[in-house]
Amino acid sequence: MKRILNGLSIGVAALTLAVLAGCSGVKTTPVTDEDLKNSEEKRRDSAGKIFGDAALTFGPGVDKGNVDPGGSGIGVNSFLWRASLDTISFMPLAQADPFGGVIITDWYTPEESPGERYKLNVYILDRQLRADGLRVAVFKRRRTPAGTWQDVNVPGDAATKLEDAILTRARQMRINVAAEQ
Secondary structure (H helix, E strand, O other), X not given: OHHHHHXXXXXXXXXXXXXXXXXXXXXXXXXXXXXXXXXXXXXXXXXOEOOOOOOOEOOOOOOXXXXXXXXXXXXXXXXXXXXXXXXXXXXXXXXXXXXXXXXXXXXXXXXXXXXXXXXXXXXXXXOOOOHHHEEEEEEEEEEOOOOOEEEEOOOOHHHHHHHHHHHHHHHHHHHHHHHHO
């Protein structure tokens, strides 16, 4: 055991010396006021951006004059994404993936009908604001007299009505952004 510990300490010492020897050839240059100024400007320009220039953008630092309707750093249309979240905000979220464009809610029971519950899956399929870039799946369950939940067919137009509401909200958001420019 003593021999192993001795070998380890020699290995650690050798590794430390190798790292220090490698650092001896590193040359540093002093930081000037100009470097600090450029660094501050870069920080200010990227304020509100996560992961640099080509990623999600929030808050200050957003260039309203250069809005990309296809989204900024997310894999789907940002207007459809935000409109979807806004439209279904009354339901609890189970999963939201802005890169894959999938929003899955948890089961929601309306106060007016405690024997029913609903769940939504929203799929944003495109980076363009188009009607065929959005799909909604609606699931409904009804409580049986035994107390278990049973799947029930949802009227065929329920998903279409939700898609229309999301698309209308997305168009409103796009118009508002264009008016701000």
